[in-house]
Amino acid sequence: MARGAPGVRAVALRLATGLAAGVMLALLALPLAALLLRVPPGRLLARIGEPVVLAALRLSLITSLAATALVVVLGLPLAWLLATHTFRGKRALELLVDLPMVLPPTVAGLALLLAFGRAGLAGRALSACGVTLPFTTAGVIVAQVFMSAPFFIVPARAGLASVERRYVDAAATLRADPIRTFFHVLLPLARPSLLAGIAMSGARALGEFGATITFAGNLPGTTQTMPLAVYLALQTDLQAAVTLSVMLVILSMALLLGLRAVPTHALWRPSDAARASR
């Protein structure tokens, strides 16, 4: 019995694990399957050509690419600062960076409106310069940047922080100033985390809905991205909504797969570096 009991428990544990994992997977896979099974491939191709769909697709691609580029350019210095420096108020700054991840998107949209709206905190100054964000394509990009930035900054920061000090020190003794060290040592060594962050924030920007519709509205051709088009079609034409959704699924999948296919600096794997350092 003393031998039997752990055996039974082990089997029960294995069953429970398998069951939980199975239910989880079903929950993730079933909706996707339902979407994909609903639309015959021929109809999908036929609908891509429709002006409304084409406009939404184009707008989504342009805005999410622009948002991701902005997030990387503006987020990388912040990630580096957080990864390598300690300063007063750092904890508060980290909280601020993480916040959009847990904020309801509509709340974010409202906050953006109050900040950059015509009568908003910074809006007045912006409109004095001739810049209008609400209900414009630029506004869509701002909303996407706001919502997707932490999905890049958090992993980028972790990746930069995980680069071992000895490599940075070695570079410094090899005549590399901090800028060269950043681009030729830190970035390549943090590359897997950076790519993961880019993929995550890109996908988040592509799927952004709540902040966009609140801040930028739902104007076809100007602010109506794919997720917004799906929502609108849902009210009138279920088939159209499904078709648009399938396109969005395929686009997101392609984004994830595409970034995974980018060769991470030749054959270098972190496990090998750990072994080599011993």
Place this chain on the structure above:
Amino acid sequence: MLRAHLDRRLGDFHLSARLEAGRAETLVLVGESGSGKSTVLRLLAGLLRPDAGRIALDDTVWFDAAAGVELPPWRRAVGWVPQDYALFPHLTVGENVAFGLRSAGAPAQATWLAVRRTLERFGIADLAARRPWELSGGQQQRAALARALALEPPLLLLDEPLAALDVTTRRSVRAELRRLLESLPCVTVFVTHSPAEALVLGDRIAVLEGGRVAQDGPREELLRHPRSGYVAELMGLNLFRGRVVSRAPGGVARVAVGGATLMAMDPGTEDEGFLLVDPREVTLHLGSPAGSAQNLLRGAIAEIVPEPPQGDRLRVVLASEPPIVAEVTAQAVAALALRPGLEVTAAFKATGVRSYR
């Protein structure tokens, strides 16, 4: 010529050291872990800032706390080989060696010529396209040396470059390293915890103990006249302090060492001085020795330690008064059935006890 005066606190630890080494000279910093060896190298490289002091190489001042001079590491001309080599894992061996030259602004063509020349010099030209982790420990060490020396720095800093190697490669690499260091025109500072490495590689040796230089000088000086128990222990020698009580014929004196009296070569002074006994001059006996040795110390064996450089020799530590270490052959240990706890007599001649102030 390197002249450095370094002062730096790290928590409870306080490093305070003056170091000097000339061109083409190898200064070995030897000491136990935690004695501040690697810290000295980091301070010299500029990876750590001294609280006070001055670092100058030839006529160039790299750091001067009083004058407010501080060159960042990338403006100092150092080659640094850290203990684990820190070869960039995302670059090939060739790209690793090229890194410094490219940083210094060398054009691509000249860089690759220099890289190939350097790799050939270290016998790893065929490894240029490999990644660091594909290399053996000895090959990694050569790649790290090649990377550090590609820019021909006037100061080379080596942090335990042999520690990461297994025992069998270590000895051959040590010989190789010795030939390399002898051929280099630069100042080399070499850090190790191994006295054997210090003696093989060092022109000058500085013994670090708890952040201070316990003694520093040419290798022969440290071997002939160690000035502290710690230095003598590192060099594997018996060192006593004593005062002459009376003189005997033949240039021999009776010297009081603690409660015991030893016969030693007459130091020619009444002051307190050092007595040095080479452990190889000490013989061990179960009973009373028959020979002419005038010094006999009896005590229990505290421990028996293999002496690594010569595998067949062992160091026997005796808890006598004063304690003494004898270095004997493995055969002798077997023949006398020596083991810890056994009472034995250590014998050595008066002429084997050198004395100095």
